Amino acid sequence: MPVVEIENLTKDFSVGFWRKRPVRALDGLNLEVHRGEIFGFLGPNGAGKSTTIKLLMHLLHPTSGDARILGEPVSKVSMHQKIGYLPENPYFYDYLTPAELLTYAGRLFGMRGAPLAKKVEGLLESVGLSHARNLQLRKFSKGMIQRIGIAQAIINDPEVVFLDEPMSGLDPLGRMEVRRIITSLKSSGVTVFFSSHILPDVEALCDRIAILNRGRLQEMGTLDQILKTRFEGHEAVLSGVTPEALDHIRKWCDEVWSMGDRLHVRIGARDNFGALIAFAFEHKLELVSVNPIRPSLEEYFQSAVGSRQPAVAAFGG
Ligand SMILES: Nc1ncnc2c1ncn2[C@@H]1O[C@H](COP(=O)(O)OP(=O)(O)OP(=O)(O)O)[C@@H](O)[C@H]1O
Ligand SMILES: [Mg+2]
Secondary structure, rough: OOEEEEEEEEEEEEEEOOOOEEEEEEEEEEEEEOOOEEEEOOOOOEEEEEHHHHHHOOOOOOOOOEEOOOOOOOOOHEEEEEEEHHHHHOOOOOOOOOOHHHHHHHHHHHOHHHHHHHHHHHHHHHHHHHHHHOHHHHOOOOHHHHHHHHHHHHHOOOOOEEEEOOOOOOOOHHHHHHHHHHHHHOOOOEEEEEEEOOOHHHHHHEEEEEEEEOOEEEEEHHHHHHOOOOOEEEEEEEOOHHHHHHHHHHHOOOOOEOOOOOOEEEEOOOOHHHHHHHHHHHHOEEEEEEOOOOOHHHHHHHHHHOOOOOOOOOOOO
């Protein structure tokens, strides 16, 4: 059973002074997230990512369609005990310290006493806020708020966590820490659904991704599935290539260039690449590196959603 099931989910917002003009923020979204995976939700600003997550959290009501988490409708209150949520722009009570906020959040889930205190300490440690444990949240920087937001999202040891841009506002160290938290959640069996604009992080973390554009699902699958369809060949670096060997190799290569005593080649056709590898082994050329040439997620994203247009087309009015 999928952990998150979204069927034909559509959300219209009414805008304008008389709230008569509907804007379609989400248009017939279908997707499933499987247990234990890290699922990345991408899309340009205004694509409908936060709207989807808010619909899943039952903070918004859909215009049509349906969503279930852990097999339960999103309206089911008891199901929400088993999930965690980091909102896009978390806002917490200014005069609490992070330890107090986490204690409060833990109590909402029925946690008490020593186990709760231990949990709070552990979380402060793992999000790198131990040093600020007695500082009021109004004195927190954006990145520190983001960290405490992540901590409160996982205080109840959720089965599924929804993180709306968990890396936003974090310094490089903070991003690494969040990556570490997300992978450790996965290794303890937690399903992670997160939206992000930081594509290298998505590339490093996600089992599968979905790309949303103007309220519609544009692409979904593993990174390999999405990027492999645009496979463009191989790039290899060799050393110890004599001029005679180079003469032989050249016919298989689309591009050849040398840097220092190393030879770089780019080969499109698989057969030619096979021939090069066989030749290299046979003639004891050193293969310094061999890499498939495929666009990064960043390049793919640019070409897929690059043509920026006003976010959502209004219909009617
Ligand atoms: N409360 C609202 N009232 C009216 N329109 C809204 C409301 N919330 C969102 N929208 C519209 O819905 C669309 C999708 O917004 P959403 O916040 O889901 O995008 P997003 O993908 O999360 O973008 P970002 O990357 O900027 O966070 C936008 O066009 C936005 O203007
Ligand atoms: Mg958003």
